[in-house]
Amino acid sequence: MRNLSFKTPEEALEFLLEGNKKFIEGNPEIKNYCFDSMLKSLEEGQKPYAIVLGCSDSRVAPEILFDTGLGELFCVRTAGNTIGPNVLESIEYAVKKLKIKLLIILGHQDCGVMKYAMSAPLYNDCFENLIYQVQSVKHEKGLQDYDTLAKEYLEVCKHRLLVKSNIVKDAFEREGLKIVKAYFDINSGLINIIE
Numbered sequence: 001m002r003n004l005s006f007k008t009p010e011e012a013l014e015f016l017l018e019g020n021k022k023f024i025e026g027n028p029e030i031k032n033y034c035f036d037s038m039l040k041s042l043e044e045g046q047k048p049y050a051i052v053l054g055c056s057d058s059r060v061a062p063e064i065l066f067d068t069g070l071g072e073l074f075c076v077r078t079a080g081n082t083i084g085p086n087v088l089e090s091i092e093y094a095v096k097k098l099k100i101k102l103l104i105i106l107g108h109q110d111c112g113v114m115k116y117a118m119s120a121p122l123y124n125d126c127f128e129n130l131i132y133q134v135q136s137v138k139h140e141k142g143l144q145d146y147d148t149l150a151k152e153y154l155e156v157c158k159h160r161l162l163v164k165s166n167i168v169k170d171a172f173e174r175e176g177l178k179i180v181k182a183y184f185d186i187n188s189g190l191i192n193i194i195e
């Protein structure tokens with residue numbers, strides 16, 4: 001385990017973006033995930049410094065993209081980074097119990113859920129929960145391409161977290177929780193922050 005401590009969520013974010021650069025350059029700092037070298041030092045417990053809400057897509061593994069070890073990121077992943085009750089409570093747990101001050105909402109290029117939402121009928125009996133949230137953004141904004149939809153959907157995620165969760169809202173407004181929207185470009189490996 002690396003001995004990391006950050007004074008601010010901004011510092012933690014900067015560190016993670018540096019890790020993403022190392023991933024792109026093919027020179028990651030974390031090369032060994034073996035039990036002895038990594039997990040043993042975490043026997044006493046975890047103290048992750050960032051929450052990542054991301055997609056379940058097999059190409060979008062936050063620990064690898066940000067070049068982090070075990071014990072550093074609290075990851076909540078669903079198809080299309082969509083937010084249902086269990087997702088919300090997982091994030092609330094990380095905010096309230098683990099006191100994490102940085103929350104990254106990570107969308108990505110070529111997302112299957114966004115693609116499906118572009119063409120799926122408005123009312124259908126499969127993927128109902130996944131598609132409904134995403135499609136409402138598509139219709140509201142009149143979007144025509146799924147990568148733009150993935151980026152626009154990040155703001156909906158942020159809004160949803162703040163509206164649906166008093167724990168997240170209080171932490172955001174009063175306790176210095178930083179919520180960041182980020183987009184992973186599969187072609188380049190780069191994770192960009194979206195303002």
Ligand SMILES: [Zn+2]
Binds near residue numbers: 055056079080081112
């Ligand atoms: Zn996806």
